[in-house]
Amino acid sequence: MSETGTTSSExxxxxxxxxSFDDDGTEPTQxxxxxxxxxxxxxxDERTRAEWVEYDFEGDPKLAVEDxxxxxxxxxxxxxxxxxxxxxxxxxxIGPSGCGxxxxxxxxxxxxxxxxxxxxxxxxxxxxxEIYQDRVDLxxxxxxxGMVFQAPNPFPKSIRDNIAYGPRKHGDLRTGLVARLLGxxxxxxxxxxxxxxxxxxxxxDEVEDRLDDNALGLSGGQQQRLCIARCLAVGxxxxxxxxxxxxxxxxxxSKIEDxxxxxxxxxxxxxxxxxxxxxxxxxxxxxxxxxxxxxxEYDDTDKIFENPESQRVEDYITGKFG
Amino acid sequence: xxxxxxxxxxxxxxxxxxxxLVGGDSSGRELAGGLLVAxxxxxxxxGFLTLLMFVPVSTxxxxxxxxxxxxxxxxxxxxxxxxxxxxxxxxxxxxxxxxSGGLVDAAVFGLAxxxxxxxxxxxPLGLGTLWxxxxxxxxxxxxxxALLAREDVGVTLPGGALVLLSxxxxxxxxxxxxxxxxxxxxxxxxTPTTAVPVILIVVGLLAGWITARIYGGFGAKGRQAGAYLLxxxxxxxxxxxxxxxxxxxxxxxxxxxxxxxxxxxFWGPVTWFHLPVLDEWLIIEGPIVWFYWPFVMEGxxxxxxxxxxxxxxxxxVWLVAGAVTLAVPLGVGAAVFLTEYAxxxxxxxxxxxxxxxxxxxxxxxxxxxxxxxxxxxLGNTNSLLAGQLVLGFMLxxxxxxxxxxxxxxxxxxxxxxxxxxxxxxxxxIKSVVLPAAMPGVITGVILGVGRIAGETAPILLVxxxxxxxxxxxxxxxxxxxxxxxxPFVAGPELDLVQSSSALPYQLYAVITAGLQENIEFAxxxxxxxxxxxxxxxxxxxxxxxxxxxxLTA
Numbered sequence: 001m002s003e004t005g006t007t008s009s010e011x012x013x014x015x016x017x018x019x020s021f022d023d024d025g026t027e028p029t030q031x032x033x034x035x036x037x038x039x040x041x042x043x044x045d046e047r048t049r050a051e052w053v054e055y056d057f058e059g060d061p062k063l064a065v066e067d068x069x070x071x072x073x074x075x076x077x078x079x080x081x082x083x084x085x086x087x088x089x090x091x092x093x094i095g096p097s098g099c100g101x102x103x104x105x106x107x108x109x110x111x112x113x114x115x116x117x118x119x120x121x122x123x124x125x126x127x128x129x130e131i132y133q134d135r136v137d138l139x140x141x142x143x144x145x146g147m148v149f150q151a152p153n154p155f156p157k158s159i160r161d162n163i164a165y166g167p168r169k170h171g172d173l174r175t176g177l178v179a180r181l182l183g184x185x186x187x188x189x190x191x192x193x194x195x196x197x198x199x200x201x202x203x204x205d206e207v208e209d210r211l212d213d214n215a216l217g218l219s220g221g222q223q224q225r226l227c228i229a230r231c232l233a234v235g236x237x238x239x240x241x242x243x244x245x246x247x248x249x250x251x252x253x254s255k256i257e258d259x260x261x262x263x264x265x266x267x268x269x270x271x272x273x274x275x276x277x278x279x280x281x282x283x284x285x286x287x288x289x290x291x292x293x294x295x296x297e298y299d300d301t302d303k304i305f306e307n308p309e310s311q312r313v314e315d316y317i318t319g320k321f322g
Numbered sequence: 323x324x325x326x327x328x329x330x331x332x333x334x335x336x337x338x339x340x341x342x343l344v345g346g347d348s349s350g351r352e353l354a355g356g357l358l359v360a361x362x363x364x365x366x367x368x369g370f371l372t373l374l375m376f377v378p379v380s381t382x383x384x385x386x387x388x389x390x391x392x393x394x395x396x397x398x399x400x401x402x403x404x405x406x407x408x409x410x411x412x413x414x415x416x417x418x419x420x421x422s423g424g425l426v427d428a429a430v431f432g433l434a435x436x437x438x439x440x441x442x443x444x445x446p447l448g449l450g451t452l453w454x455x456x457x458x459x460x461x462x463x464x465x466x467x468a469l470l471a472r473e474d475v476g477v478t479l480p481g482g483a484l485v486l487l488s489x490x491x492x493x494x495x496x497x498x499x500x501x502x503x504x505x506x507x508x509x510x511x512x513t514p515t516t517a518v519p520v521i522l523i524v525v526g527l528l529a530g531w532i533t534a535r536i537y538g539g540f541g542a543k544g545r546q547a548g549a550y551l552l553x554x555x556x557x558x559x560x561x562x563x564x565x566x567x568x569x570x571x572x573x574x575x576x577x578x579x580x581x582x583x584x585x586x587x588f589w590g591p592v593t594w595f596h597l598p599v600l601d602e603w604l605i606i607e608g609p610i611v612w613f614y615w616p617f618v619m620e621g622x623x624x625x626x627x628x629x630x631x632x633x634x635x636x637x638x639v640w641l642v643a644g645a646v647t648l649a650v651p652l653g654v655g656a657a658v659f660l661t662e663y664a665x666x667x668x669x670x671x672x673x674x675x676x677x678x679x680x681x682x683x684x685x686x687x688x689x690x691x692x693x694x695x696x697x698x699x700l701g702n703t704n705s706l707l708a709g710q711l712v713l714g715f716m717l718x719x720x721x722x723x724x725x726x727x728x729x730x731x732x733x734x735x736x737x738x739x740x741x742x743x744x745x746x747x748x749x750x751i752k753s754v755v756l757p758a759a760m761p762g763v764i765t766g767v768i769l770g771v772g773r774i775a776g777e778t779a780p781i782l783l784v785x786x787x788x789x790x791x792x793x794x795x796x797x798x799x800x801x802x803x804x805x806x807x808x809p810f811v812a813g814p815e816l817d818l819v820q821s822s823s824a825l826p827y828q829l830y831a832v833i834t835a836g837l838q839e840n841i842e843f844a845x846x847x848x849x850x851x852x853x854x855x856x857x858x859x860x861x862x863x864x865x866x867x868x869x870x871x872x873l874t875a
Contacts, residue, residue: 114741142744149742153735155754156873166743169753214874227739234743 068122092283100293109145146236152223154215201229221252355537362529368392369522393492400486407478423468423476436461575849578842623792633794637822644710653721681719689780707818709785728762768862787821789831
């Protein structure tokens with residue numbers, strides 16, 4: 001099972017004062033102001049223990065992360081994180097802003113490769129296969145590990161085109177002019193795929209009659225479910241969600257939460273959230289990241305929320321800081 | 323304490339305080355300000371009308387000399403402004419004046435009085451070389467007044483005095499019939515025909531600004547009203563100038579352009595073909611619309627029934643089409659490389675700077691390059707192809723610049739979303755980024771086409787051979803047809819290496835040939851050029867609407 005690489009965070013006060021990058025890796029934020037010196041003291045006194053991040057479960061891990069370090073230039077955004085993510089479950093990543101949870105998430109399908117300043121060190125295995133090695137097919141990786149972003153980002157195309165975009169580009173659907181002329185048109189398969197994906201994302205009833213309308217005309221919550229449907233259409237095994245409901249109102253949020261729970265029956269869902277109640281409601285296991293890009297505790301969601309080992313995690317969950 | 327008393331209390335406090343939420347009675351001030359604005363606007367409008375000679379200054383309308391009337395309006399505005407200023411000192415203070423006019427007022431009035439003082443000293447008072455001293459004294463005086471006095475006084479007194487003085491000079495005829503001024507350092511003689519409109523426009527704008535501030539009651543509201551008037555006047559002036567330009571060309575060119583148009587409907591042979599079996603010709607007759615527009619359907623020559631510019635129209639259309647075909651793929655490709663692939667840094671900065679420089683390069687330089695480089699390599703003759711290449715390279719920088727801007731404005735979320743679905747970079751660019759950037763690219767092409775369609779210099783050097791072509795060259799000969807030998811199919815022959823004319827050059831040729839007998843031909847050519855450019859715009863705007871609609875609906 002897993003083992004933390006850097007178990008000890010030899011932290012001093014200087015570490016907590018150094019600016020760290022926000023989730024998108026661009027905005028430096030001040031983790032703790034001088035007003036919260038007491039909690040900062042409490043936070044830095046404690047040493048992280050290896051057993052806190054050991055989480056035992058049955059079966060092989062879907063994703064196994066070992067000693068993952070990420071640097072944005074001089075900034076050490078993620079410090080030796082190791083964790084195993086079980087299959088067909090919801091794993092929640094929680095923690096204050098700038099603690100590296102989004103960075104961690106983006107490492108799982110190598111979206112951090114798109115940030116030039118990011119330097120990634122360590123190992124991530126998908127079904128026992130290392131994704132950080134040469135000759136890894138990013139197209140295949142991202143087909144298997146899909147992603148949903150914080151802000152809904154549908155393409156300025158029709159709802160149907162949004163869903164069919166991925167499969168068309170991967171050549172799974174042939175709908176071009178040549179295919180149509182040769183009679184090898186996959187229009188029926190496309191219709192079936194669009195319907196299946198939209199139904200899975202619980203949005204079919206709302207958009208059934210207007211599949212050819214522009215997706216930007218949908219409401220924010222509908223757009224986010226459309227983005228989930230678009231991700232499902234590619235046929236992923238793992239779905240990464242980066243605060244998928246933080247830009248939505250409570251009703252849309254609850255729809256997304258229900259959807260996540262349904263999806264966990266067939267998919268491995270990893271979800272970053274700021275909302276601790278949300279993590280408690282939807283996740284099977286929870287990982288807590290704290291300031292400095294350090295994974296402090298990872299266990300069953302009930303265990304984390306009811307009886308955490310770490311004092312810092314308890315303080316964070318009960319709202320004493322963060 | 324009951325609710326009723328509370329309300330009364332509040333009411334009383336508000337009406338008692340001068341700067342309460344509900345201001346005091348301002349109808350009198352607004353009426354005075356409105357009348358003064360109207361007087362200034364009349365002077366300003368009159369200034370434009372006299373400048374354009376619609377109503378010359380020296381004429382008399384209904385017994386009043388135009389100059390006297392407009393100058394009187396200005397003087398009225400000035401006097402009224404000063405009266406408001408005096409009134410606010412004496413006992414009826416304005417709403418919410420600031421304690422000082424501020425830097426802008428100081429600069430405007432200082433400069434205005436510097437100029438006015440200098441002019442007065444130099445000409446009517448005849449102080450000769452003393453004028454800089456007088457100018458400085460008046461300028462500093464006005465600046466000091468605007469800076470040190472409360473706003474309502476500091477604005478109205480120096481401003482009103484200047485307006486009154488200028489209006490008075492015009493109204494009393496001091497600057498009027500018989501007045502001339504020949505400054506020694508200026509080779510032209512200033513006459514009332516130009517001096518009076520210039521005074522009316524400049525001082526009228528100043529008066530409008532001041533009186534609008536009176537109307538708004540000084541302070542923030544006054545400045546808002548003043549700025550509103552200035553911005554409105556600028557916009558109106560610009561639109562009026564555009565309208566004037568277009569209507570000028572249309573009015574002068576429409577008659578000669580449409581001269582001799584004939585059309586009608588008659589019965590005639592619509593089509594005919596040879597029946598092989600019967601060995602006879604079958605002729606099908608039907609109604610035919612007959613339309614003849616000599617100016618745009620004929621060339622220029624002795625044998626044609628009328629002189630026209632058909633060859634030049636054909637040349638311009640071919641020229642623009644060729645240049646766009648060359649520049650758009652190259653430019654968009656370069657922009658995609660620079661924005662999506664190249665690492666942003668010194669290299670892209672250098673390319674960007676060079677591109678901007680190329681866009682500002684004078685067209686005659688491009689023309690000379692084309693003459694020295696393309697013409698010897700393309701049959702050593704002036705040709706349409708050389709013109710298309712030169713104008714295509716002229717258009718290229720603008721296409722690169724605008725395409726880059728619109729590619730940069732495509733949100734990164736689209737690229738992220740596509741990458742997260744495992745779609746490769748090129749597929750993303752092709753299916754998401756470029757469609758989203760398309761409206762911006764087309765806007766750039768529209769702007770560029772407007773410039774190259776009107777270029778004369780490069781065409782003159784690389785494309786034309788005769789100034790007044792009789793017939794348009796045949797660039798495409800024949801269509802697709804079957805022939806008797808292998809490969810049994812023949813396509814149209816495209817021959818672009820022929821000299822051709824184009825509309826701007828045609829206009830230039832008419833002008834250099836002497837305008838006396840050709841003036842109507844020139845205006846008609848200008849109008850046709852305007853219409854051709856407009857129709858290119860129409861195509862561009864229609865395609866922009868099409869692409870934008872694809873993104874939003």
